[in-house]
Structure formats: C-alpha cells, structure tokens
Amino acid sequence: MNAVIRNGRIIDPANKRDEVADLFVVDGRIAAQAAADAEVIDATGLVVAPGLIDLHVHLREPGFGWKETIESGARAAAAGGFTTIVCMPNTSPAADSPGTIAWIRDRAAEVACVNVLPSGAISKGLMGEELAPIGSLKQAGVVAITDDGRCVQNNELMRRAVEYARMVGVPVFDHCQDYSLVGNGVVHEGYWSTLLGLPGWPSIGEEVIVMRNILLADCCEHEVHCQHISAAGSVRLLREARARGVKISGEVCPHHLALTHEAIQDFDTNCKMNPPLRAKEDVAALLEGIADGTIEILCSDHAPHARFEKEVEFDAAPFGIVGLETELGLFLDLLVHKNKTIGLPRLIEMFTVNPARLLQSEAGTLSVGPAADVTLIDPDLDWTVDASKFQSMSRNTPFDGWKVKGRAVRTIVAGKTVWSL
Amino acid sequence: MSAEVRWQRKDLLGIRELSPEEITFILDTADAFKEVGTREIKKVPALRGKTLVNFFVEPSTRTRTSFEIAAIRLSADVINISASSSSLSKGETLKDTAKILEAYHADLIVLRHSSSGAPQFLAQRLKSSIINAGDGAHEHPTQALLDTYTIRSRKGRIAGLHVVIIGDILFSRVARSNIFALLKLGARVTLIGPSTLVPREFENLGVTVRHQLDAAVLETADVVNLLRIQHERQRKEYFPGIGEYIRLFGLTKERGQWLKPDCLIMHPGPINRGVEIDSELADGAQSVILEQVTNGLAIRMAVLYLCGGIATP
Numbered sequence: 022m023n024a025v026i027r028n029g030r031i032i033d034p035a036n037k038r039d040e041v042a043d044l045f046v047v048d049g050r051i052a053a054q055a056a057a058d059a060e061v062i063d064a065t066g067l068v069v070a071p072g073l074i075d076l077h078v079h080l081r082e083p084g085f086g087w088k089e090t091i092e093s094g095a096r097a098a099a100a101g102g103f104t105t106i107v108c109m110p111n112t113s114p115a116a117d118s119p120g121t122i123a124w125i126r127d128r129a130a131e132v133a134c135v136n137v138l139p140s141g142a143i144s145k146g147l148m149g150e151e152l153a154p155i156g157s158l159k160q161a162g163v164v165a166i167t168d169d170g171r172c173v174q175n176n177e178l179m180r181r182a183v184e185y186a187r188m189v190g191v192p193v194f195d196h197c198q199d200y201s202l203v204g205n206g207v208v209h210e211g212y213w214s215t216l217l218g219l220p221g222w223p224s225i226g227e228e229v230i231v232m233r234n235i236l237l238a239d240c241c242e243h244e245v246h247c248q249h250i251s252a253a254g255s256v257r258l259l260r261e262a263r264a265r266g267v268k269i270s271g272e273v274c275p276h277h278l279a280l281t282h283e284a285i286q287d288f289d290t291n292c293k294m295n296p297p298l299r300a301k302e303d304v305a306a307l308l309e310g311i312a313d314g315t316i317e318i319l320c321s322d323h324a325p326h327a328r329f330e331k332e333v334e335f336d337a338a339p340f341g342i343v344g345l346e347t348e349l350g351l352f353l354d355l356l357v358h359k360n361k362t363i364g365l366p367r368l369i370e371m372f373t374v375n376p377a378r379l380l381q382s383e384a385g386t387l388s389v390g391p392a393a394d395v396t397l398i399d400p401d402l403d404w405t406v407d408a409s410k411f412q413s414m415s416r417n418t419p420f421d422g423w424k425v426k427g428r429a430v431r432t433i434v435a436g437k438t439v440w441s442l
Numbered sequence: 443m444s445a446e447v448r449w450q451r452k453d454l455l456g457i458r459e460l461s462p463e464e465i466t467f468i469l470d471t472a473d474a475f476k477e478v479g480t481r482e483i484k485k486v487p488a489l490r491g492k493t494l495v496n497f498f499v500e501p502s503t504r505t506r507t508s509f510e511i512a513a514i515r516l517s518a519d520v521i522n523i524s525a526s527s528s529s530l531s532k533g534e535t536l537k538d539t540a541k542i543l544e545a546y547h548a549d550l551i552v553l554r555h556s557s558s559g560a561p562q563f564l565a566q567r568l569k570s571s572i573i574n575a576g577d578g579a580h581e582h583p584t585q586a587l588l589d590t591y592t593i594r595s596r597k598g599r600i601a602g603l604h605v606v607i608i609g610d611i612l613f614s615r616v617a618r619s620n621i622f623a624l625l626k627l628g629a630r631v632t633l634i635g636p637s638t639l640v641p642r643e644f645e646n647l648g649v650t651v652r653h654q655l656d657a658a659v660l661e662t663a664d665v666v667n668l669l670r671i672q673h674e675r676q677r678k679e680y681f682p683g684i685g686e687y688i689r690l691f692g693l694t695k696e697r698g699q700w701l702k703p704d705c706l707i708m709h710p711g712p713i714n715r716g717v718e719i720d721s722e723l724a725d726g727a728q729s730v731i732l733e734q735v736t737n738g739l740a741i742r743m744a745v746l747y748l749c750g751g752i753a754t755p
Contacts (some may be wrong), residue, residue: 215643216458218558218579218618288559333535334557336578 022049022436023056029064034370035386046393049436072104072394077320088291089325095133097413099440101345102429103202104394105136111170117142117153119161120131134439140165155198167194187243209282224252231255233382235262247271253306260315272318275351291419295340321348325415353427453565453572456581457622471744489518492549512742570748586619588741601628609669660700667708
C-alpha cells in the first residue's frame with residue numbers, strides 16, 4: 022500500500038512537528054520518501070494526524086452481539102477517525118481468561134477494520150473477589166487490566182492487583198465508583214436529583230476511589246489510570262498527585278463536557294451514563310484540568326445499547342451512550358472552537374501520543390517506520406450528527422441532531438483507507 | 443370560562459409544569475364535584491362510556507381506592523391492574539404493557555410506579571390520558587392538589603400562609619408536589635427533618651430548610667403537614683431509629699402546644715400514631731386528616747374529568 026498524502030498540515034506531537042508537508046506511505050508504513058506508484062491523496066486544508074487512539078470502548082462481543090459487534094464497533098471507530106481502540110472486558114464471558122482474549126483478537130483480525138486491543142479483567146468474572154490471571158492475560162495480549170463497568174471495592178485486592186500488574190508490566194485502568202456511597206444512584210446528586218426524586222450518584226463516590234487509586238499508584242509505584250473522570254474533586258486530586266510525581270492519570274469523555282445534569286429533566290435515558298452528567302462547576306473543572314495538563318487523555322466510553330433496552334423506566338435503563346462517531350467532533354467543537362481550552366496540536370496529542378505512552382505502544386506517531394495509521398481531519402467542517410447514519414449497531418446518543426464543527430474525513434490503517442467521508 | 447379554554451392537558455404528570463392558574467382551575471373544578479359526594483345518588487354521567495385503568499405497579503390501597511371511587515362517581519368503567527397481577531413480573535416491559543392497555547382503548551390510565559418519570563415515559567408514547575398517582579420520589583400531584591384544596595377550603599387562601607412540612611422529604615413525592623404547588627400559589631414553605639432526609643439542596647427549590655422542630659417555627663405555622671416515617675423500609679443509615687426521631691422531630695403533645703389554635707394539622711396517611719404525630723393531635727380539633735381523604739375524591743374527580751375530556755378523540 023503506497024501513498025502520498027499531499028499538502029496537509031502534518032501535526033505529529035510525538036515528533037514536535039506541525040507543518041504543511043507531504044506524508045509518504047510505503048508498504049503500509051510511514052516512509053521518508055514516496056514510492057513510484059504511490060496513490061495521491063490530496064490533504065490540502067486538512068490536518069494530517071497520527072491515527073487516533075481511544076482507550077475506552079465497549080465492543081460488546083462476546084456475548085452482547087445485539088448491541089454491537091467487533092466488526093460494527095470497529096467501523097464506528099473508523100468513521101470517528103480512530104485507528105486503534107481498546108475494548109473493555111465486561112463481555113459475556115468476561116475477558117478474564119487467555120482464551121477469551123485470544124477469541125477477541127482472532128475475531129478482530131478477521132473482521133475489524135481498525136486495530137482492536139483488548140483489555141483484560143482485574144478480577145475473575147469482574148466480581149472483585151479474586152485476581153484474574155493477569156500474567157496470562159498479558160501474555161495473551163491485553164494492553165491494560167480493568168474491571169470497567171465495575172470497580173474493585175476491596176482495597177487489599179486492588180493493591181495486590183496493582184503490585185502484580187507492575188510485575189507483569191501492564192497498566193491498571195479503573196472505573197472509579199464507591200458502591201457504598203453511590204448506592205442505587207442514577208444521576209448526579211444535586212439540584213436535578215432533588216427536584217426529580219431520582220436516586221443521587223454523588224461526586225464523592227468517584228473522588229474516594231480516585232484518592233484510593235492515587236494512594237495505591239504511589240504505594241506500588243505503578244501506573245493507575247482513572248477512567249471517565251467526571252467530578253471537580255477528582256481533577257483536583259489528580260492535579261496534586263501528578264505534581265508529586267505519582268503515576269496516576271485520568272481521562273475525560275465528551276458528554277461530561279457537552280452536557281450537565283440539567284439534560285436529565287425529561288427523563289431521557291440517553292442522558293443516563295455512569296458516571297452521571299454533573300454540574301456546571303464540574304464541567305469547568307474538567308476544562309481546567311484539560312487546559313493545565315492534569316487530564317491528558319480523551320476517550321469516548323462508547324457504550325452501545327439497543328433501543329429496547331434504553332426504552333424503559335429511567336432507573337431501570339442501562340447506563341451509557343455510543344460515542345465513537347461523535348467524540349472527535351464534540352471535542353474539537355468544545356475544546357478547540359468554543360471554549361478555546363487547547364489548540365489543535367494539544368488535542369491530537371491527547372488522542373495519540375499520550376494514550377500510546379500509557380499502552381507502551383509505538384502507535385500514535387508519524388515517525389518513519391511504524392504502520393501508517395493516519396487520520397485526516399477537517400477541523401472546521403460544519404456537520405450535523407445523524408444517529409440513523411451511524412456505523413455502530415446502536416443509536417443511544419443524546420447528540421442526535423447536534424450541529425458540530427470539525428470531524429475526521431479519512432481514516433487510514435496500515436496505509437489502507439478504511440473509511441472516508 | 444369553559445374547561446376547554448382553561449385546561450389543555452391530556453395528562454396530569456406533576457405539579458411542577460402547571461401554572462398557578464391551572465392549579466386554581468383544578469381546585470375550582472373540585473368545588474363543583476365536592477357536592478356530588480353528599481348526594482343520595484353519588485354519581486354524575488361525566489365520563490360515561492370511558493374506560494379507566496388503575497395501573498398500580500407499586501402497591502397502594504388508599505390512592506387506588508380514591509381514584510376508583512372518583513371514577514365510579516363519574517360513571518367511568520374501571521379496571522384495576524396491580525403489579526402482582528400484571529405481566530411486568532413476567533419480564534414484559536412497561537412500554538409493552540402500556541401499549542396493550544392502549545390497544546384496549548383505555549381512555550385514562552392512572553399510574554402508580556416506583557420509578558421517577560414513569561408517567562412521563564407513558565405519556566410520551568400513548569394517546570391515553572396518563573394520570574400520575576405517584577412516581578418514585580418524584581411527584582404525587584393529586585395528593586398535593588387535595589392538600590392545597592383542603593388548606594384553601596379551611597383558610598380561604600394559600601398566598602401568604604406558612605406551611606411547615608415535617609419528616610422524610612428526600613424520599614417523598616408528596617413533599618415535592620406540595621412544595622411546587624404551595625410555592626406557585628404564594629405560600630411560604632419550611633421543611634423540617636433530619637439533615638440526612640432533608641438535604642440542604644432543597645433550599646434551591648425556594649423553601650427554608652430547618653433541622654429543629656421548635657417553638658420558633660411552630661408558632662408561625664398556619665399548616666403543619668406531617669409525612670410518614672418509614673424506618674423499617676428505609677436504609678437504616680439515614681437516621682438512628684424511631685425513638686430518636688420522635689425525640690427530635692415528632693409532633694408530640696408538648697410541641698403541639700406551640701401551634702396556633704387555628705393551625706391545621708395534615709397527614710397524607712397512613713399515620714404512624716405516636717411516631718410522626720401524637721395520637722391525640724391526629725384526632726384533635728386542628729386535624730383535617732379525614733377531610734383530606736374526602737377532598738381527595740373531589741380533586742380526583744376534577745382531574746379525571748378535565749383530562750378525560752381532553753383525551754376524547
């Protein structure tokens with residue numbers, strides 16, 4: 022696969038590159054010079070970025086193929102500009118054994134148009150009681166361990182998991198939720214939960230576990246990554262810990278910036294996610310955390326659910342929304358255009374080199390040599406979200422009909438265009 | 443002015459979305475229906491030929507009976523479906539069950555459900571009129587309407603009165619609907635109870651929150667509305683026990699002496715005698731608890747009449 026991506030603005034934060042130039046692809050890899058028979062892709066006016074990485078995606082297979090499959094989820098990723106996605110282990114069976122990891126990898130090799138990297142469970146069956154075979158999972162190819170969707174409540178078990186993961190050399194991701202504080206909470210504990218009489222999910226239910234994870238990362242001297250951070254207090258805790266050099270990180274989803282808990286007032290289950298939409302002050306704190314580098318990774322928490330599953334009473338509905346196909350547009354719109362929190366190079370860094378570093382992956386750069394995973398972005402393109410056109414099998418989004426500025430227009434994996442607008 | 447002009451809603455989902463004029467209009471309509479209950483023949487033909495389904499996905503005897511009597515007095519045909527006899531326990535979704543009720547051409551569905559927002563869910567999907575008979579900890583609009591009706595009929599007004607609501611506010615749909623109705627009609631509202639059950643966040647709704655049941659508040663109360671305390675059902679971390687609750691927040695005879703002689707004592711029932719209220723006070727001259735029950739019929743007749751009229755195809 023040979024190509025010349027001509028005349029685009031190459032933004033390659035890993036190599037501190039930001040210039041209008043041509044990018045060469047030879048045999049599916051980034052090259053220093055063009056091959057003779059190269060296909061020419063005109064990128065005039067576009068940003069040429071390393072293929073984007075999303076660390077937090079639910080592909081639902083094995084077990085929940087009516088919500089999403091590895092194939093459809095990968096297509097959704099491609100349509101959103103992502104060339105590498107990390108899939109979460111809360112499948113059925115849970116991804117807590119080398120066999121299940123092998124099945125996911127085989128299936129991905131067969132049907133996925135982007136790179137699918139599996140994560141493995143921290144605990145057997147995600148039950149939070151016994152360690153999963155983390156060493157075997159690593160050998161089977163997991164890039165991280167997490168009980169995402171659940172949170173290990175037993176601090177001793179979590180401590181041993183982090184210690185063990187350090188030995189094995191795999192980062193620990195954690196969905197931060199203290200069950201005793203959150204109880205049956207379904208929406209942010211605050212004005213709207215009070216008004217609507219819905220069970221509250223207080224910010225402190227997240228902050229307590231972020232604090233726990235900071236202490237464990239410090240104690241075990243190993244990377245712990247706090248997933249989908251939503252609360253102002255979590256940002257403050259992360260900022261203080263990172264300043265001390267603790268190996269702790271956090272990620273932010275677009276819905277926690279685009280919406281507040283006010284969105285739940287009509288009991289729309291597409292505004293029900295875990296952690297919940299929070300208050301204006303939390304959104305401001307997340308933006309501040311992104312601006313000052315406390316938060317250096319962006320993700321979707323792509324969580325497909327069928328319509329019939331979401332079309333139930335609010336407290337009975339499953340948590341989560343699809344995100345891969347709206348993620349880049351929303352972040353560009355909110356962070357670069359509307360709030361001017363960060364510039365384009367920083368945004369691309371948060372989608373490429375930063376997550377790659379956590380995964381110890383060579384992806385996320387346009388260096389000569391590695392596979393040519395490239396995303397072409399039109400940062401100023403005005404478009405309207407149309408859920409009916411999603412590549413994902415599910416449509417559970419609160420953003421249908423939103424007008425957004427900026428999106429990926431072509432996604433290239435190992436030199437091959439897997440999606441273009 | 444005719445009902446068509448003043449009432450445009452097919453559903454009664456909550457008080458929050460109503461205007462003060464709409465609330466007053468329901469109360470005025472209830473005035474007209476109240477007299478029906480005192481007649482020898484307690485029946486008017488207003489909803490003759492209409493089918494009303496009492497769809498109770500959470501157990502209730504009082505509210506269901508009240509709606510049933512109200513519907514019968516309006517000559518509607520009434521079917522009662524409760525959670526245990528419904529398909530919900532067999533795994534059918536609320537939407538599917540409701541669609542079946544609609545396929546039976548139910549004109550009115552009175553819904554009691556443990557999930558906040560369940561009536562909104564049905565109203566968005568069905569042509570039938572949906573009347574909220576209590577959803578989760580969200581709203582119980584007919585209870586608030588009958589409470590306001592009772593206050594208005596005794597005091598002649600709502601505006602300017604000081605209404606004190608005591609008890610478990612956090613989990614109470616009665617409290618929320620009462621707060622919305624009373625504030626819209628110009629009353630001053632104070633909430634009293636343990637800090638765990640009356641969180642400060644309620645102040646943002648426009649009420650005063652206090653954690654002491656003392657003379658300062660009771661001497662200025664025009665109405666005291668007591669909510670049922672359910673320690674057995676509630677998570678026990680919210681307050682230590684009934685004994686301590688009575689000591690701190692029970693309307694005992696001693697505290698009752700602080701009340702103005704014309705202060706009304708209300709309770710949505712069922713009463714825990716000796717817990718939230720002393721038994722003698724519950725039966726005393728200031729108590730309007732049984733009037734609330736009677737007025738509930740008039741209010742529910744008014745609501746069914748107004749919404750049932752709108753739903754006519």
